[in-house]
Amino acid sequence: MLPNWLILMLEVLIMCSAYFQRLQEFLILPIAFLFIAPLFCRAPLPRIPVYSLFTVIYLGYLPAHLILIRRFAGEKNYSAWLVLFPLVLTWLSDTAAYAVGKILGRKKIAPKISPNKTLEGTIAGLATAAAVSSLWLPKLTPFSSQPFWIAPLTGISLSAAGQTGDLFESIFKRAVDIKDSSRTLGEHGGFLDRVDSLLFALPAFYYLLLLIAR
Incomplete structure (x- = not known):
């Protein structure tokens, strides 16, 4: 695995890239590898490079989009509420999906990947968003x-991206043959299990903003 200081330096570099608006040109190939490799791997992936890449992307590239959203809103003189929107929306959508899935959930949508995810919970999350x-x-x-119709469609897109992020983390954990992400990232594991939806919703919202505001 990469040394902790190098991983931290990469994460700081990504955040700085976001601040200076150069993030889109950074880590294109590693990002593609991160998304594609677990989906096509039958056997457990090599842990050393994948753990390092997972850490850099999850703790660097994805959350850096919150900085991009803040800068974009500031440059366009948009309300600060626009920055808070993906955070609040993801939390409400996840809460609704969990509650409805727990109470009314019957049909599993990905039993081998995430046994607790149900169709009823997914629909509730999308509807809430x-x-x-x-x-x-x-x-x-x-x-x-x-x-x-742009507003509800944006909410549905963010909720779908967030729920995809939750499933993706489950796919990754199974691909590298681990039970939970806390074993991968130490003390960060429990935190990531709670914000994986937001980490995928932030890039979705940022690029939707660019599309709508152009």
């Missing part, structure tokens, strides 16, 4: 000038 977005986004620029 659509409702929250419909109430929140039309009051904020640049969504206030968009067709009415």
Whole structure:
């Protein structure tokens, strides 16, 4: 595994790249590898390079999009509520998905990957995201000038990205033959299990913002 100081340096470099708006040109090939490799691997992946790559991407590249969203909102004179939106939306969507899945969940959507994920919970998460977005986004620029369906569609997209992130972490853990991410990242494991949805929702929201505001 890469030395901790080198991993930390890479994460700081990614954050700085985000601050100076050069993130899109950074780590293209490693990101592609991270997403593709676990999906096509039958046997456990080599742990040393994958652990290091997982750490850099999850603790560097993905959360750096929050900086990009903040800079984008500041440059366009958008409300700070736009920055908080993906955080609140992801939390509400995840909460609804968990609660409904726990109480009403019957149909498993990925029993071999994430046994606790149900169709009922997934639909509840998507519906909650659509409702929250419909109430929140039309009051904020640049969504206030968009067709009415853009707001709920944005919420659904973020919720879908977040739930995909949750599934992806489960795929990764199975691919490298580990039970939980805390064994991969030490004290960061429990934290990542709680924010994996947000880490995938942030890039989705940032690139949707670029598309809508152009």
